[in-house]
Every structure is written in structure tokens, then in C-alpha cells.
Amino acid sequence: xxxVEQNSGPLSVPEGAIASLNCTYSDRGSQSFFWYRQxxxxxxxxxxxxxxxxxxxxxxxxxxxxxxxxxxxxxxRDSQPSDSATYLCAVKTSYDKVIFGPGTxxxxxx
Amino acid sequence: EPEVTQTxxxxxTQMGQEVILRCVPISNHLxxxxxxxxxxxxxxxxxxxxxxxxxxxxxxxxxxxxxERPDGSNFTLKIRSTKLEDSxxxxxxxxxxxxxxxxGTRLTVL
Numbered sequence: 001x002x003x004v005e006q007n008s009g010p011l012s013v014p015e016g017a018i019a020s021l022n023c024t025y026s027d028r029g030s031q032s033f034f035w036y037r038q039x040x041x042x043x044x045x046x047x048x049x050x051x052x053x054x055x056x057x058x059x060x061x062x063x064x065x066x067x068x069x070x071x072x073x074x075x076x077r078d079s080q081p082s083d084s085a086t087y088l089c090a091v092k093t094s095y096d097k098v099i100f101g102p103g104t105x106x107x108x109x110x
Numbered sequence: 111e112p113e114v115t116q117t118x119x120x121x122x123t124q125m126g127q128e129v130i131l132r133c134v135p136i137s138n139h140l141x142x143x144x145x146x147x148x149x150x151x152x153x154x155x156x157x158x159x160x161x162x163x164x165x166x167x168x169x170x171x172x173x174x175x176x177x178e179r180p181d182g183s184n185f186t187l188k189i190r191s192t193k194l195e196d197s198x199x200x201x202x203x204x205x206x207x208x209x210x211x212x213x214g215t216r217l218t219v220l
Contacts, residue, residue, distance in 0.1 A: 032207075034208065034209065036211075038153075042213075043199075043201055043211040043212060043213050043214045044153060044201070044211050045211070046208055046209065046210060046211075049207070049208050088153060090209070092209075095165070095166050096141060096158040096160055096165040096166045097155055097158060097166045097168075098143065098155065098158070098203075098205070098209050099155050100145075100152055100153040100154075100155070101152070102152045103152060103153075
């Protein structure tokens with residue numbers, strides 16, 4: 001059973017559109033959820049963290065969490081070409097592990 | 111702004127040799143992690159370290175690997191008798207509530 005899954009990419013959206021990225025996880029005891037952005041050849045960069053059910057907004061980014069469905073999502077509004085990267089969903093499990101999904105590659109087309 | 115640092119940025123070694131990868135986590139963080147990312151693949155959890163001991167480790171983290179916090183600031187990953195398949199980017203991360211990554215060490219085993 002895969003622990004963290006993400007919708008397979010690549011995902012292409014036009015500039016200015018909304019990009020929607022999804023993630024599911026298997027450990028029901030997980031309490032902390034993170035979205036990272038990774039550019040090619042670079043380390044993961046934290047974008048958002050979310051701990052409670054519902055929405056959390058930060059600028060153009062909105063994270064959504066539904067613990068009953070074991071589902072996390074990230075919306076990017078007004079997508080820019082600079083948003084083109086791989087987006088990683090990460091989950092801190094009921095132990096001390098923070099595990100990552102395989103990532104979704106996003107391409108924003110000018 | 112505090113950041114996680116890693117040295118060296120690139121390490122080339124011969125198969126069978128030992129390597130030590132070094133990390134300086136953010137000073138008030140409590141959890142420390144090592145991850146591996148083989149080119150084109152996902153970020154893989156290796157080990158977490160809390161309160162001066164290993165708290166979780168993956169199946170990858172076998173007897174070939176060890177971690178230490180030799181002083182109050184450094185956090186090291188030792189790989190004994192390196193294999194070709196150990197070639198990857200190795201990321202250190204530290205966490206209080208959110209996890210931040212260092213820039214990584216690219217390990218090349220010849």
C-alpha cells in the first residue's frame with residue numbers, strides 16, 4: 001500500500017488559470033501535511049503547511065485538508081510560468097516520519 | 111533567515127569507500143532527517159533523529175548507513191562501503207513544526 005499518492009502528471013495549465021494538485025495518504029493518524037515545490041536540480045522548498053480540516057490560504061496558494069477522506073489538495077490561482085516545477089505532497093505520519101509522494105509536474109504555458 | 115546547510119555540495123567516491131555527509135540544521139529545531147533522491151525519482155525517507163537517537167528509519171537505512179550528532183550543531187550521515195546504486199542527491203532536513211531542507215549533497219559513486 002503506497003503511503004502518499006499524488007495525481008499523475010504532467011499537468012499543463014495556461015498562464016492565469018487555476019492549477020489543482022491532489023494528494024491522498026494512508027496513515028489515518030497523520031496530523032501534519034505539507035506542500036513543497038521542487039525545481040529541477042534543487043532541494044524541496046516549503047510552500048504551505050496545513051494541520052486542520054478546511055482551507056488555508058497564503059497569497060495565490062490555497063491548501064485544503066479533509067482528514068476523513070485522507071485527502072489534501074493545493075490550488076494555485078493566477079498561475080505563472082515561474083510556478084512550473086514539481087509539487088510534492090508530504091505527510092508527517094503518526095510516528096516521526098515525514099514521507100513524500102512521487103510529485104506532480106506542473107507546466108504553466110505562457 | 112536561518113537555513114539548513116550541507117557540505118560538501120558534490121562528493122565523488124570509489125565503490126567500496128566510506129563517505130560522510132554533513133549537515134548543520136536550524137538551531138532551535140528538534141527533529142532531523144536524511145532523505146535520498148535518485149535522479150528522476152521521488153524523495154525517499156531514510157531516517158529521522160530526535161532527542162539524540164534514531165526515532166524512525168526506512169528499509170533503505172540498513173547497516174551500511176549510520177547517523178550521528180557529534181556536537182550541538184552538526185548532523186552527519188555515514189555510508190560505509192558505498193555501492194554504485196548509492197549515487198543520488200542526499201538531503202538533510204530539520205523540523206520544529208515545519209520541515210526545511212538543505213541544498214543537498216550530490217553523491218557520485220564510481
